[in-house]
Amino acid sequence: MFAEFLQFLLSGVTVGAAYGLVALGFSIIYNASHVINFAQGEFVMLGGMSTVFLMAAGLPMPVAVVLAVLVTVVLGLLLEKLAIEPARGAGVVPLIIITIGASIFLRGVAQVAMDREFHAMPPFTGDAPIMIAGATILPQSLWVFGGMAVMGMLLWYFFARARFGKAMLATAYNPLAARLIGVNTRLVLLCSFGLSALLGSVAGILLAPITFTSYDVGIMLGLKGFCAAILGGMGHGAGAVVGGLIVGIAEAMGAGYISSEYKDAIAFIIILLVLFFMPNGLFGKRTTERV
Amino acid sequence: MTLLKVEALSREFGGILAVDSLHFEIAPGSIHSIIGPNGAGKTTLFNLVTGVYAPSAGRVHFEGRDITGLAPHRLAAMGLSRTFQNLQIFFNMTALENVMVGLHLTLDRRLGAALFRLGGVARKERRARDAAAELMRFVGLEAYLDVDADAMPYGALKGLELARALASKPRLLLLDEPAAGLNPVETEEVAGLIRKIAQSGVTVVLVEHDMRLVMGVSDHVLVLDYGRKLAEGTVDEVRANPDVIAAYLGSGAAGGTHGA
Amino acid sequence: MSQALKRKLADPRTGGLLGLAAVIAVLPLFLPNNFYYDVAIGAGLSAIVCVGLNLLIGYAGQISLGHAGFVGLGAYSSAVLTVEFGWHPLAAMTAGALGVGILAFLVARPILRLRGHYLAMATLGLGIIISIVVNTEAEYTGGPDGMTVPSLMFFGRELYGEAVWYWIVGAALLFTVWLSLNLIASPVGRALRAVHGSEPAAEIAGVDTAHYKVLVFVISAVIASLAGSLGAHYAGFVSPANVGFFRSIELVTMVVLGGMASTYGAVVGAAILTVLPQLLTGLEDYEHIAFGLILMLTVIFMPRGLVPSFFTIARNRLASAGAPPP
DSSP states (O other): OHHHHHHHHHHHHHHHHHHHHHHHHHHHHHHHHSOOOTTHHHHHHHHHHHHHHHHHTTOOHHHHHHHHHHHHHHHHHHHIIIIIGGGTTSOHHHHHHHHHHHHHHHHHHHHHHSOSSOBOOOOTTOOOOEEETTEEEOHHHHHHHHHHHHHHHHHHHHHHTOHHHHHHHHHHHOHHHHHHTTOOHHHHHHHHHHHHHHHHHHHHHHHHHHHOBOTTHHHHHHHHHHHHHHHHOTTOHHHHHHHHHHHHHHHHHIIIIIOSTTHHHHHHHHHHHHHHHOTTTTTOOOOOOOO | OOSEEEEEEEEEETTEEEEEEEEEEEOSSSEEEEEOSTTSSHHHHHHHHTTSSOOSEEEEEETTEEOTTOOHHHHHHHTEEEOOSSOOOOTTSBHHHHHHHHTGGGSOOOHHHHHHTOTTHHHHHHHHHHHHHHHHHHTTOGGGTTSBGGGSOHHHHHHHHHHHHHHTOOSEEEEESTTTTOOHHHHHHHHHHHHHHHHTTOEEEEEOSOHHHHHHHOSEEEEEETTEEEEEEOHHHHHHOHHHHHHHHOTTOOOSOOOO | OOHHHHHHHHSIIIIIHHHHHHHHHHGGGGOOSHHHHHHHHHHHHHHHHHHHHHIIIIITOOOOSOHHHHHHHHHHHHHHHHHTTOOOHHHHHHHHHHHHHHHHHHHHHHHTTSOSSHHHHHHHHHHHHHHHHHHHOHHHHOGGGOEEOOOEEETTEEEOSHHHHHHHHHHHHHHHHHHHHHHHTSHHHHHHHHHHHOHHHHHHTTOOHHHHHHHHHHHHHHHHHHHHHHHHHHHTEEOGGGTSHHHHHHHHHHHHHHOTTOHHHHHHHHHHHHHHHHHTTTOGGGHHHHHHHHHHHHHHHOTTOHHHHHHHHHHHHHHHHHSOOO
16 A cells, blocks of 8 residues: 555656756746746757657767757757747737747657657666665656756755846846846846756656657646646746646656546646636745736 | 725735825815825825725725725726826727727627627717717827827827726726826826816826926825825925925935835 | 728628628639538638637737637537437537536636736646547547547438538638627727736726636637537547647637737638648648747737738838829
């Protein structure tokens, strides 16, 4: 009984950690620009798929990983530069539509440039399961937790200590005031996309050995990361991580105890419940609109 | 008989009281001004009265009815309207259509009639156009009837907001900085318009920084500072009040930041 | 031509409708076989959905990323209620529309009081849940394989075949466009546009913004459901293929490309994006790239969409041609 529960919990926490990374990406861009970047999931897909294809081309894994992250970050920067920046000042709906267009476009490019197959990526360090109190966990899961912990800490340091991180927070709080005190808000916006792409690709690479990857994994991973961001409170860093873990665990428990067919629906039921009953999420602040 | 009564009204933003236990009454049939240094809480007060913000404490009564926290569209139906400091124009419409939105509550709003064009919708729409055009003439915008709102100059947009507000036939009209951004000639026109509106039986309350406008049109002035009432009375009384002079000249007024 | 007649023809409600009717009437002359009819019917059904969706996106400034779910619910209501429960097709269609309307109301009511992107998220979630349910409840829906749907009967006559359905869909499209034009030219339509223009200003003008947002969302969902039912009876078959997230995005793309806040734009957008994939056969792999690019490029470079931009250019040309020499 307990072993079963623990098994579900462990697998939930593993995917939840990845959702948390995706949710962080949503939050960073949302803070910098109030844009909901629906292409976030494609960063996850690009990270995993690029690594697989670079390895297939004969590159050793560490090199492939670094290159894949770089490729994704460059695409993230290009997305901001070519598609978001020219449409700045447009309303929420047009910007949502642009990022949706970008996500479909990136998915299409991946499908043409790479392929439409499912790919397994070898785990970083072996695949011998580790036993914990009757449940098993793959070494790769530890990589996912570790990856999230490291990225989370780096981000915390970046926003709490680094000068540019503070500038990003200032922009999130009040773009006009930030500009007045000399923050380059355009650069902040650009970097937010780069940073989100970085987080997304890392999540995609960490997760790929566990869940397989293909050109269209970005849809679900992106949307679930998005659920996590909403649950945690859009724009709230720790909230994104907690939201990711809750969505991941709820999904694993739901699949295990209720119905595996409805596993994918659980995140979306959470979204609806959150929007109905606490639209600001677990940690989000109430905002008052000025007129 | 008071038209608007504000009792112990407060609103805090992040621990700071933008409006602090404010009491005042507005008598019908006159022009009232609310003045005060930047950040005195004037626009917040408007937003509290018109249901844009919910107050942290206190009540607002309009014609003897408690309207605290009612949605703006309910207030509009009761005879209260306003303009906005940052223009709120429907830029996706023509000028005339902007004013026609102001007539919304007087028009046939049944879905069935709209979908199937029944019940004389076409005829009623023509009548609404005429009424809106009449209001645009009243504010001196007859040249802009079918012009797209996004092609109109700033001064004309301020007039357009007035016409739209008047279209809902308010008994109380709140004007948030009607002269902001206007040149002296345009300000003089606005002053004339405000008098004309008041003469037609609408009680006007304005928040304004332009002291010449305030002193020129007001029957009654309320001075706010740090969200509290500093002084109240006729133009002459307020002008002679030493607290008001101190607040405006800065002597004795404490520094620091507070919410707008 | 008399001045009054000219004005009537320039009015979108008479001139535009006559034009659309003429196009629908003449188009069969250029449709050599049933395959072309099928594409035209598909375009017409999409156009009906888009006219409704445009009321929501273009006029009221809200967004739905789950409209394919409503189309799907309509289609499956017609399929399941007739096949599994023996209902009359018209009763099934009505029940589907009613159910979708209630569902849309229940979802929109709490969410549309909030501003911004919340509706996008909620509709996205709802659409995906619908698609998962349809795929999973195979006992009723046939799961991923889909299920057959009986023909629609009309006074004892079976409505069958492309040639018949072309006229049914054509008439339904004309009727929907007429309703949409009427709505927009009424105080209700003006209230919708006011919600888009400025919510604070709409409120103080007496417009109950939450009410109108819910109303337009429900209307557009019901139209989608009815179109879904029609499509199910036409094809005689429903499957989850067209209920998913990507189909919802396709519908949004049609509205955006044709022109937000333009009823005819929605029709044109639906027609183009239904025909385009047919022209690109053999290039299916590039469909995603094409749709993504069209979405991005339209919003960035032609935010008002094809039809409104075209009319602005045409009007400016006319004005400069007709202007007296300096």
